[in-house]
Amino acid sequence: MxxxxxxxxxxxxxxxxxxxxxxxxxxxxxxxxxxxxxxxxxxxxxxxxxxxxxxxxxxxxxxxxxxxxxxxxxxxxxxxxxxxxxxxxxxxISISLFMNKDINNDSLFSSYFEPSKNVSAPIVRSEKDEHLTNRAFIAYSEADYQQATSLFQKAFEQTGNSELLLYEGNALLAMDKVTEAIEVFKTHLTYSDALTNRTHWYLALAYVKSDQLDKAKQELTIYIDSEEKFKKTEAKSLLKKLK
Structure with a gap:
């Protein structure tokens, strides 16, 4: 000494x-x-x-x-x-690692996520139109996701159109209601419609957002192996980053 x-x-x-x-x-x-x-x-x-x-x-x-x-x-x-x-x-160090992990996942999610475009029904803008589905898509197009979520739920109950679940899940995800979005996407996967495969992509993003990376990789793999071409390149890119 x-x-x-x-x-x-x-x-x-x-x-x-x-x-x-x-x-x-x-x-x-x-x-x-x-x-x-x-x-x-x-x-x-x-x-x-x-x-x-x-x-x-x-x-x-x-x-x-x-x-x-x-x-x-x-x-x-x-x-x-x-x-x-x-x-x-x-x-x-622990806080830093935890925060960086969350920040990285949020960053990944933000760089890949954008609410799905409406490819299901043309919007009719008319004060006389009271059709729930139309009103839901108007609210969705105006980023009024709270209103859109409620209307999509009612429209699905009324019409049984399972494609609406994809948009409801997207609206929830856009509002950062990840857990609810995951449940809606999982429900959509029990149906078979023109947009069902796309739900694997959005469900994967929801899992990334919620730090469930193994599940995200599973959904991405399923999606990449499907015949769906929508966001296929992005899905491969994200999967590579998660490995």
Missing amino acids: TINETLIEKKFSNDLTEAELLEFKKLYETDDAFKQEVDFLKNVQRVSETEDDALFRNQLATYETEISPKKVFLNSKWIKPFSAIAAIFIIT
Whole structure:
């Protein structure tokens, strides 16, 4: 241990002699590296005042002993601030990894998702038209997804047109109601219509959004193996990124 390390340890242990205190003050005022180290440990000590996890301190002490037995000079008063450093580091890394994961999935979803265009029914804009399906597609085209969702539900119940489920799921996904969208898409897959295969694509995106990547890959594989040409290139690209 160097003289500087000894002074610092004694300072934080409140064990400096008068002569050592004078030397410590001199170094603090004249040695930038010494000052930075002391200031850093002071900040750590303040942070660690609320840290009192005995188990963690014991684990840290064991870790220090196993990794570098020749350099272990920390007494019980030093273990506490260093345990705080380790705890803060672990928490920060964990949060960072978790947030980056979410951000990456959201980014993937956003780069591939756009609500499906209406390829099922032409829109008739007339104040006299009360047809639920028409009203649903008008709301959908105007990005009024809340209204569109409600109208698509009613129109499906009234007409039994399963294609409407694809648009309802898209509207829900556009509103970030991912869990509900997944259920609607899964319902659509129980039917066989002109748009059923496309639902595998949108369901895969919903799984990406909800961090269910294995399921997303399964849906993409099914979709790529189908005869559907819609978004086929995008599906292959997304699957490659997920592997």
